């Protein structure tokens with residue numbers, strides 16, 4: 001699905017040198033590269049504060065802690081996402097309120113959010129799934145009207161642009177009160193281990209986030225908040241500083257591969273290519289087709305026989321996961337998620353797909369439908 005080897009080979013001399021210099025400095029935790037990377041990412045995103053942490057799941061948890069959400073507060077999020085989004089809510093004793101995505105964009109539906117708002121609602125967590133932003137202008141309007149916090153889970157959308165109706169842009173993750181991301185190796189901006197970050201334009205939230213991610217520590221051994229230990233290590237920061245310089249190129253390469261797939265599949269009646277919304281660029285963390293008429297499993301097996309990997313993101317909606325059985329009483333309320341989970345299939349997508357591979361993949365997909 002992802003080829004990180006060729007990508008590494010192309011930048012290996014820079015990366016090896018950067019890692020080597022961290023090894024020689026022995027500043028493995030809180031070395032200078034961590035702040036330098038935060039500054040670089042801050043400039044790239046056009047946001048006031050970037051605070052790095054250990055991974056994208058921690059980033060979500062720290063965000064909710066920093067906003068002061070309390071036991072049983074309700075947090076609205078999408079039923080069609082990676083488990084981490086809901087996990088962070090549940091771990092803090094908050095109540096996840098799952099709502100449906102839009103069938104076309106895969107992203108949380110603003111209308112569904114409005115219907116789910118009640119007296120206990122405190123926050124909304126939109127997820128920019130597969131690399132395309134949720135409808136943030138609408139979501140921020142709803143949040144302002146009901147006095148809710150918005151945490152953008154931008155783990156799959158580092159570098160995507162959101163376009164407002166007045167044609168101004170903001171980067172994914174910099175629109176809500178807090179944005180979170182992950183630098184897991186296969187993400188669009190990935191390191192060589194675990195990593196994550198939070199973004200905010202609010203000075204006091206930034207202060208709180210920095211404190212919470214470091215044991216709630218204000219000055220050394222003076223603890224103002226109950227915190228966690230969640231840091232980006234120096235080696236990962238050094239790698240990320242290099243990879244950030246290539247992020248735009250990486251996202252363009254993904255778009256070129258997506259266009260190739262689109263052209264090949266657009267005439268096939270059993271396939272729906274990924275729809276693009278007019279308010280966001282797409283950075284194709286995943287290239288996700290809908291395979292209609294019950295043919296997905298047979299296609300997946302056929303591709304396996306041709307040694308073509310494909311993945312189902314996500315096979316089981318959150319409301320049907322064992323651990324979240326306590327949310328299951330609204331089973332009948334999620335027809336769109338159920339449908340998406342039965343139709344989606346993601347094809348190989350990374351920065352190094354060449355013409356020959358793309359031709360092999362598309363030819364075989366089309367052969368299956370002949």
Ligand SMILES: *Cc1c(COP(=O)(O)O)cnc(C)c1O
Pocket residue numbers: 054055056057058081082084085127153155156181182183184194195196
């Ligand atoms: C990857 C991912 C996360 C979690 O990131 P980790 O760094 O693996 O903890 C959270 N949300 C979404 C949508 C993701 O894709």
